[in-house]
Amino acid sequence: MFTPQGPTLRELAVQALSSTMHGYDLLAPKFDLTPYRTPDRVLEAVADAVRPLGPFGRGLDVCCGTGAGVGVLRALCGERVTGVDFSAGMLDVARTAHAANGAGPAVDWVRADARSLPFAQVFDLALSFGAFGHFLPEERPGLFGQVHAALRPGGLFVFPVGAPPDVGSPGYWSLLGFDLAMRVRNALWRPPFVMYYRTFPLAGVVDDLTDTGFAVRLLPLEEFGRRPDGSPRVRLVVANRG
Numbered sequence: 001m002f003t004p005q006g007p008t009l010r011e012l013a014v015q016a017l018s019s020t021m022h023g024y025d026l027l028a029p030k031f032d033l034t035p036y037r038t039p040d041r042v043l044e045a046v047a048d049a050v051r052p053l054g055p056f057g058r059g060l061d062v063c064c065g066t067g068a069g070v071g072v073l074r075a076l077c078g079e080r081v082t083g084v085d086f087s088a089g090m091l092d093v094a095r096t097a098h099a100a101n102g103a104g105p106a107v108d109w110v111r112a113d114a115r116s117l118p119f120a121q122v123f124d125l126a127l128s129f130g131a132f133g134h135f136l137p138e139e140r141p142g143l144f145g146q147v148h149a150a151l152r153p154g155g156l157f158v159f160p161v162g163a164p165p166d167v168g169s170p171g172y173w174s175l176l177g178f179d180l181a182m183r184v185r186n187a188l189w190r191p192p193f194v195m196y197y198r199t200f201p202l203a204g205v206v207d208d209l210t211d212t213g214f215a216v217r218l219l220p221l222e223e224f225g226r227r228p229d230g231s232p233r234v235r236l237v238v239a240n241r242g
Contacts, residue, residue, distance in 0.1 A: 006033035019191035028089030038129040045223045047072045056125040063131030067094030074104025082108045119150035126157045132200045144212040157239040214239035
């Protein structure tokens with residue numbers, strides 16, 4: 001839920017009618033007061049699952065936003081951490097937040113589009129939280145290719161993926177309604193604001209990662225329980241660059 005200190009309805013409307021980049025520049029000062037920030041529970045679960053897969057030297061947070069994932073990397077990496085995002089506003093907030101926290105390795109902040117990363121075989125670990133809805137399905141192979149190129153041989157690309165809501169459940173209708181509203185908005189208004197919740201199916205994602213050259217395995221994050229059919233509610237995708 002939104003807090004009283006979070007963005008107003010008018011501010012959210014202005015953001016939603018902006019481009020994706022400018023919308024996040026506007027939202028940045030209050031982003032961490034919205035439900036869009038990745039919950040600490042998710043960050044901690046991913047950190048706990050990834051730690052035994054290390055050690056790691058250099059880490060990359062892809063589409064780092066205000067830096068929640070950078071905090072995970074600073075706890076996992078021993079050398080240096082980089083946060084990359086295309087929103088200058090989000091990077092400014094992240095830079096300020098982490099400047100006040102001296103724990104862990106130093107952080108570099110890079111403004112760049114994740115579809116064109118300025119790195120080549122630099123990182124041992126890349127991760128991302130909550131950003132993939134900003135990429136259309138046809139953009140996934142290129143995005144994954146950029147991360148693949150940024151990792152050293154043997155490097156890992158990790159991110160959590162939740163199971164889709166059951167068909168007909170309130171969550172199902174909520175996400176379907178949001179995506180339909182966003183499609184109508186983008187059909188009628190320019191510039192587009194790209195954010196969809198139902199365009200990142202696990203099977204298609206694994207196929208795209210495999211086609212890019214990653215070896216993929218899925219780890220259940222048991223902290224979030226299992227569905228009635230026994231499948232995990234949340235999985236960690238672990239993609240290894242061979």
